[in-house]
Amino acid sequence: MANPNIVAVATIKGITKTQASTATIADLTAYPATGVVFKVNTLIASNIHATAVKTVSVALYTNHGSAPTTHYIASTISIPADASLIIIDKSSSFYLNDNSASAGQKLRVLATDTDVNFTVSYEEIS
Numbered sequence: 001m002a003n004p005n006i007v008a009v010a011t012i013k014g015i016t017k018t019q020a021s022t023a024t025i026a027d028l029t030a031y032p033a034t035g036v037v038f039k040v041n042t043l044i045a046s047n048i049h050a051t052a053v054k055t056v057s058v059a060l061y062t063n064h065g066s067a068p069t070t071h072y073i074a075s076t077i078s079i080p081a082d083a084s085l086i087i088i089d090k091s092s093s094f095y096l097n098d099n100s101a102s103a104g105q106k107l108r109v110l111a112t113d114t115d116v117n118f119t120v121s122y123e124e125i126s
Contacts, residue, residue, distance in 0.1 A: 003037050003098050004126055013124040021056075021111035021118065028120055029096065031063065031104035038096040039123040040107065043088040047079040049115040054079050056118075057110040058087055063099060070108070079116070096122075 004010075019028055032038050047054045058074040079085045088094075096105040109118050 003095075003100075004035055006037065006125055009125050011124075011126050014121070015124055016119065016121045018117060018119045019109070021109065021114055021116040023111075023113050025057075025059070025108050025110040027061075028058075028107040028109045028118055029122065031099040031106050032096055032124070033126075034098050034100045036098050036124055036126045039093055039125060040088055040096060040120065041090050041093045041123065042086070042119075042121040043107070044084055044086055044119045045079060045109075045111070046084040046117045046119070047081060047115060048117055049081050051081050052115070053081060054112045054116050056085070056087075056112075056116055059108045059110075060096075061106050061108045062097075063104045 029038060045056045055076045055078050057072060057076055059070045059072050062069045074087050098104055
């Protein structure tokens, strides 16, 4: 099954997910299930360290079977101590495709260490 026709949807579920960073790239979202797309509305990165600047990167990862691709939405952006950065907002929202035909998409995040929290808000549309 392909991505659903978003004009005639059956269900729209609002989802907010938070995740603490690790020092390695990590999945922030999963691949949408077959027949489902995710509309990403907001992504916020918060530096919770009191004195140190942290850097973050956010990537759109696309599964092309044996040749997946990574395209950076944000790359090594500095966040001051005790500050937050809005990486994606409602005016720059986009869709993540389902994983049918091995072409699914998901968001991946990377920070300099564990002092960054990510919050993503998206709609699951089917």
